[in-house]
Amino acid sequence: MTINKSLLTGSTTMLILKLLDDQDMYGYQMIEELAKRSDHTFSLKAGTLYPLLHTLEDQGMVRSYERNADNARVRKYYSLTKKGDEMLAEQKQEWKTYISAVNQVLQGGVNFA
Amino acid sequence: MTINKSLLTGSTTMLILKLLDDQDMYGYQMIEELAKRSDHTFSLKAGTLYPLLHTLEDQGMVRSYERNADNARVRKYYSLTKKGDEMLAEQKQEWKTYISAVNQVLQGGVNFA
DNA sequence: TTGACATATATCGATCATCTATATATATTT
DNA sequence: AAATATATATAGATGATCGATATATGTCAA
Numbered sequence: 710m711t712i713n714k715s716l717l718t719g720s721t722t723m724l725i726l727k728l729l730d731d732q733d734m735y736g737y738q739m740i741e742e743l744a745k746r747s748d749h750t751f752s753l754k755a756g757t758l759y760p761l762l763h764t765l766e767d768q769g770m771v772r773s774y775e776r777n778a779d780n781a782r783v784r785k786y787y788s789l790t791k792k793g794d795e796m797l798a799e800q801k802q803e804w805k806t807y808i809s810a811v812n813q814v815l816q817g818g819v820n821f822a
Numbered sequence: 823m824t825i826n827k828s829l830l831t832g833s834t835t836m837l838i839l840k841l842l843d844d845q846d847m848y849g850y851q852m853i854e855e856l857a858k859r860s861d862h863t864f865s866l867k868a869g870t871l872y873p874l875l876h877t878l879e880d881q882g883m884v885r886s887y888e889r890n891a892d893n894a895r896v897r898k899y900y901s902l903t904k905k906g907d908e909m910l911a912e913q914k915q916e917w918k919t920y921i922s923a924v925n926q927v928l929q930g931g932v933n934f935a
Numbered sequence: 936t937t938g939a940c941a942t943a944t945a946t947c948g949a950t951c952a953t954c955t956a957t958a959t960a961t962a963t964t965t
Numbered sequence: 966a967a968a969t970a971t972a973t974a975t976a977g978a979t980g981a982t983c984g985a986t987a988t989a990t991g992t993c994a995a
Binding site for chain 1: 825826827828829830831834836837840841844856859860861863864868913916917919920921923924926927928930931
């Protein structure tokens, strides 16, 4: 099933922060990991991710460092800052509020008042 | 709690169709009903709703008719078409897929493989 | 009865998140 | 040697929603 891309709007940052909350990762890895954990429901595009990571770094939500892979290739890893961790907590709360509001609308039927 | 407006992106149409699935409504009423059912988490803006209703009508998802209120004021009511009902079913399925994917990412922790 | 506020619909331009397309470079496989 | 996968980056396009504004009617209080 392919989901409407606009549904993802607004939750992408939260998902990225969550990945980094679990462990440091490099960009390409985040794309693969998101696809894997979501059973390929999500396929975040590189053109979305890299600018987003730069913005998060400018905002102090994440830090980056370069590191060689086994094959001597350089990868740019990101790690979550304290500020990013706090942002994640806020966004998870917003997410809960949001889905419960949507579900309330979906469950509400005709009013037999 | 105020949720990020971008979280709503993509689910607005589904919510409108759901309201009309329950009963015919006019635009202003939809805005109030969405706020009420979501405990004021949602405050859909008129500038979003009215153009959206026009688009849905052009697409054959809803039909409209004018009707006098008790005070003789004219209101524009909308009703769901068969096509709109089918679209709602699809969007509800997409919604389920989407939230379960997000929740899977949020629950997934470090991989101790 | 006038003025303020709520109800009701409409449109325009701005904003913002995401995508597509493109570019570049290295590593791996055929 | 060529094709494909890995890895990062940026520019411009798209699309959903909002803020601002306009217009008109109904209601309530001073």
